[in-house]
Ligand SMILES: [Zn+2]
């Protein structure tokens with residue numbers, strides 16, 4: 001390192017994900033893709049940069065995300081752009097932009113990728129964080145909500161997370177919410193003066209947001225506020241009852257949480273959240289809900305939708321803590337060669353094994369056998385194939401099983417089959 005040049009570090013609140021941690025990330029993503037596939041979802045990839053208005057209109061101008069946390073900049077003096085703080089608005093924008101509603105039916109998308117919020121950095125929370133999410137567009141049927149929540153439960157099970165609580169609530173529709181907001185504003189008039197500055201402001205501007213407040217001193221006051229669920233109109237009540245009934249039928253356990261309104265303005269009817277104690281304090285792993293008016297908020301046609309987003313950073317921590325999902329990416333073969341004449345045949349063997357999908361390492365320069373074995377051991381190789389003058393002359397390479405220490409001379413042409421047979425006898429219970 002240079003003495004004169006200050007080393008550059010990553011941006012505060014952002015981090016590098018390194019192996020072997022990335023193995024676990026990949027495994028979690030693989031499980032997610034399989035579960036989405038099984039439920040007939042397809043992947044969508046939207047840009048990380050979006051026009052700022054997409055989020056101010058959808059997430060809500062008075063939310064923490066929009067007022068404090070977005071990375072917004074002016075693109076060369078032309079247009080205000082924002083690094084996406086979430087992806088639902090982007091997916092709905094894409095749905096509208098490409099007129100997917102004209103194709104009719106229900107559209108089921110999933111996405112994986114980084115989101116950006118200038119939040120206070122803390123364990124499991126980063127300013128570049130990752131979400132695994134899904135959106136279902138084109139139907140307001142309660143079965144959509146129940147199926148999405150069932151999918152989440154399956155995914156958590158697949159990654160080994162069994163200890164969690166699924167909270168559910170309904171935030172109604174604009175029709176019934178107007179009445180609730182009126183009642184809530186009235187209730188807040190009596191207590192807002194004793195609450196935090198944000199709540200005092202929101203008591204008038206956006207009373208629902210008061211329910212999201214995390215300030216400890218406000219909690220007893222918030223607990224006594226009226227519950228939105230008691231103010232649902234007949235349609236919203238029916239929707240909520242159908243969703244919860246279907247969850248029971250599907251064997252998905254849930255707890256009704258009347259305070260669960262989620263920190264975004266676009267939710268209608270169903271909201272849900274999963275918290276887990278595996279990370280110490282109860283921590284939110286994922287959340288979502290229905291957003292039947294979102295498409296219109298950003299200038300699209302009426303398009304009911306339902307979705308959720310899993311915080312992958314915290315999910316991976318929870319997966320690690322649960323310890324059920326085992327991830328190993330061992331080196332299968334190390335090819336050790338001695339003498340310049342062995343390089344070409346060693347390279348040919350490595351190529352053959354790599355083409356068949358095995359993880360293979362080969363020395364880049366000739367090494368003494370003892371040194372090669374030490375490297376293979378350090379890399380955790382399962383087998384070492386040894387190619388020296390004697391092996392080249394006989395056409396039989398030495399294959400050393402590093403787990404048993406046994407060594408055998410194997411015909412060159414038989415090596416791939418031999419390794420395959422060895423692996424199968426080591427893992428007979430795979431199927
Ligand atoms: Zn309603």
Ligand SMILES: [Zn+2]
Nearest residue numbers: 196199213218
């Ligand atoms: Zn407050």
